[in-house]
Amino acid sequence: MRKKWLVGNWKMHGNLASNRTLIEQLRAELPALTEGVEMVVCPAFPYIPQLAELLKSSGIHLGAQNASDHLNGMYTGEVSPLMLHELGCDSVIIGHSERRYYQHENDGLMGRKSLAAIDAGLVPIICVGETAEERDAGRTHEVLARQLDAAFGYIRTAHDKIILAYEPRWAIGTGIAATPEIVQEELAFLRARVAQRDQAFADNLPILYGGSVKASNASSLFNMPDIDGGLIGSAALDANEFVAIYKALVASHKEA
């Protein structure tokens, strides 16, 4: 059975005091994580050392929200995946739609960043997803295929480890999640496309859904067969919500 993953993307939120409170609440509510159901928190860069300390012996993984496509060099303002690895991260979100939208990141850069992350020893959490306009125009599969193929131009399925996340832009931060049926359809499409390259890799690939996941809709989403967990934005900033979402994921894992 594939492992489940719950990833909290804190985006540009938090401060030293609120980070500490949030992690202390999570650790109090979840003194031990369930085997096979992993949790990752991804704070903003400056807080990575603080989180590495707060998460010690918790079983909760530390991830980053972005990384350079280079391992080092003259890239002012960039952060190398090697630095993240040295500070205790084991994964990094790549190609988030907010970076595609605000920083104009394209598919090629996402592919190169994924490869640099892998070479630095991190698991890239590669985000794909369509906009509302693309969905309305019936172009969802075309867009997902293009984004996926760009990433897989760099990934060596024989030994690389990645996590894929379907995050339709229209569902992010809107409070309106995609329906479980839509998510299942798109995740099955993504898995089938990966299977065209490598069936075993596709069978073992964790694919997450992100976009307005909350405690109230988590179970119905997680009960879909191709969903291996969630990439959570605003609900990851609320310990009660995040713990409830984690418990919903544990329940879906046990039922599977």
Ligand code: 13P
């Ligand atoms: P929300 O959960 O706030 O919609 O954000 C989702 C997301 O972008 C996670 O990366």
